[in-house]
Amino acid sequence: MNExxxxxxxxxxxxxxxxxxxxxxAAVVVGLLAxxxxxxxxxxxxxxxxxxxxxxxxxxxxxxxAGRNMLTDxxxxxxxxxYVQAGPERIGAxxxxxxxxxxxxxxFTHQLPRPxxxxxxxxxxxxxxxxxxxxxxxxxxxxxxxxASIHAHGVFYDKKDEGAPYNDGRTGTDKAGDAVxxxxxxxxxxxxxxxxxxxxxxxxxxxxxxxxxTDEVPDVFSGLMGPIEITARGKARPDGSPNDVDRExxxxxxxxxxxxxxxxxxxxxxxxxxxxxxxxEFQESNKxxxxxxxxxxxxxxxxxxxxxxxxxxxxxxxxxxxxxxPHWHGNTVIANGMRTDTVNLLPATMVVADMVPDNPGIxxxxxxxxxxITAGMQTRYQVLPPVQPGSR
Numbered sequence: 363m364n365e366x367x368x369x370x371x372x373x374x375x376x377x378x379x380x381x382x383x384x385x386x387x388a389a390v391v392v393g394l395l396a397x398x399x400x401x402x403x404x405x406x407x408x409x410x411x412x413x414x415x416x417x418x419x420x421x422x423x424x425x426x427x428a429g430r431n432m433l434t435d436x437x438x439x440x441x442x443x444x445y446v447q448a449g450p451e452r453i454g455a456x457x458x459x460x461x462x463x464x465x466x467x468x469x470f471t472h473q474l475p476r477p478x479x480x481x482x483x484x485x486x487x488x489x490x491x492x493x494x495x496x497x498x499x500x501x502x503x504x505x506x507x508x509x510a511s512i513h514a515h516g517v518f519y520d521k522k523d524e525g526a527p528y529n530d531g532r533t534g535t536d537k538a539g540d541a542v543x544x545x546x547x548x549x550x551x552x553x554x555x556x557x558x559x560x561x562x563x564x565x566x567x568x569x570x571x572x573x574x575x576t577d578e579v580p581d582v583f584s585g586l587m588g589p590i591e592i593t594a595r596g597k598a599r600p601d602g603s604p605n606d607v608d609r610e611x612x613x614x615x616x617x618x619x620x621x622x623x624x625x626x627x628x629x630x631x632x633x634x635x636x637x638x639x640x641x642x643e644f645q646e647s648n649k650x651x652x653x654x655x656x657x658x659x660x661x662x663x664x665x666x667x668x669x670x671x672x673x674x675x676x677x678x679x680x681x682x683x684x685x686x687x688p689h690w691h692g693n694t695v696i697a698n699g700m701r702t703d704t705v706n707l708l709p710a711t712m713v714v715a716d717m718v719p720d721n722p723g724i725x726x727x728x729x730x731x732x733x734x735i736t737a738g739m740q741t742r743y744q745v746l747p748p749v750q751p752g753s754r
Contacts (some may be wrong), residue, residue: 389627394445399433403459407596409495415465417473417486417503418510418574423485424460425633425650425657432659433726433740441736442658450634452647455657458625459585460506462487468547470503482661487588487606490514490572490720491602494559494595498519498552509541509576510586510623516570517552518591526575534551541576560594561669563699566604567593569612569675569712580678585655589675607716608670613653615678615686615729615739619646638666649683650735653727657738664727667729678707685731686739692725693717693745704730718747728744 425447430437438446446456464474476483482501483489489533492498499516504510513525521532527540539548560568570590573580589612594602603610620626621639626648630636637644654661666672674695678684694703695715705713728740 365653388710393415395584397428400585402650407493407495407598409497409500410485410596411497412490412492412507414490414498414500415467415470416490416512416588417465417470418460418462418506420458420460420506423461423585424456425652425655426455426660427656428660428752433679433742438658442738444643445650445657445737451624451637451644453629453633455704457620457623457650459485460508460510460581460624461585462512462588464488465503468501470505471532479665482664483612483654484614484661485585485587486612486729487572487586489600489612490588490590491593492554492591493593493598493602494554494556496554496602496708498550498554500550500552501547502539502550504542506584506624507544508581509586510543510574510581511548511576512550512572513575513578514550514552514570514572514590515712516568516592517558518555519550519552523550523552524575526578529716535593556595558744559592564595565673565714565716566606567591567673567714569677569714571677571679571712572711573679579622580622582583583619584624587679588736589677591675595686603644604673605672607673609666609672611664611666611672611675612675612728612746613676613686613688614655615653615676615688616680617683617734617737617739618650618652618655619681621645640713651729651734651737652737653729653739653741660740662722664741665746667745667746668748670719670749672719674715674717675712676707676715677712678709680709684709686734687730688727689730689741690717690725690727692721693719694724721745722747 381637404408431442444457463490466472502512508697513527522536523539525539539550542548572588572590574586593614595601597604678686687704689704695717696715697705697715706714724742724744727743
């Protein structure tokens with residue numbers, strides 16, 4: 363807020379107690395009210411519409427593309443092979459998925475490439491960013507073989523843009539976004555009011571998520587999930603990310619139960635010796651304990667620099683087994699106003715944690731639930747030396 367006191371100084375002397383000074387004070391107060399006392403005397407940032415073009419695409423997804431345990435730098439052992447080794451009766455590490463991808467425009471001709479420092483996002487959909495006051499439009503094309511949608515958490519939407527079919531009194535075109543048929547498209551419009559942005563105990567940005575809610579359980583286990591980031595009004599860069607953060611990391615901790623995917627039965631039937639669908643060992647082999655869709659450290663290395671302001675956004679989806687405790691080795695974070703190195707997640711929960719890494723090296727980042735560790739829910743992050751001034 364602008365200081366009032368300088369307006370009360372005339373010729374270098376305080377003017378308190380004089381009628382002229384009172385008039386000046388009143389004029390300053392009226393002027394501040396006109397522009398908004400909370401805006402520092404400047405106009406609020408202009409609201410904008412942020413347009414995204416997202417398709418659901420079918421593809422083969424490899425949970426272990428390196429073909430070895432990258433945490434030990436050794437071949438997979440017997441425990442890991444229970445999940446990743448293919449065979450006459452096992453699907454192995456590669457499963458058919460339906461994933462959200464970003465595109466340049468509504469023709470859906472050119473998929474947006476992910477930059478090198480975002481490759482770690484894996485099977486997550488593109489990050490949708492906005493600041494408070496904005497409008498988000500998402501033009502969605504369904505290229506998968508089953509009806510799907512995009513349902514957003516946190517933001518404000520009309521019923522027609524909820525993306526979730528149930529008995530809510532709507533009919534006809536008001537339900538078009540609930541279940542977008544294969545090869546069809548729909549445009550969702552979401553508003554970003556104050557209640558979608560940071561609260562009193564939050565930093566400059568918060569995390570929400572989006573996912574398909576047409577047949578939610580198999581839709582999500584088939585891979586249709588992504589993050590939303592909302593930044594406080596006036597604190598966003600042009601792309602919507604917070605201007606007081608140097609590096610952002612998004613991480614999904616989830617046991618992706620492929621037994622519940624839309625594609626499981628076709629993959630099971632294609633095996634040389636298909637086991638019964640309810641075979642316990644077969645079902646266990648399809649439960650991929652992953653971070654962003656990678657097991658046993660097979661995801662691209664997450665990197666940051668010593669001294670950077672790093673914001674971690676962690677989330678989970680899934681079943682009762684999806685109680686996760688993401689833990690950072692080597693560095694600490696502040697989450698919910700408390701210093702810690704471990705946070706708690708349940709399905710459809712999200713936690714924001716701030717880190718200023720001071721300890722260089724390659725560090726473990728993993729779920730601390732014991733059987734999740736042995737099943738591969740682990741990855742690594744690297745803290746590089748500080749960025750030299752002028753090198754950005």
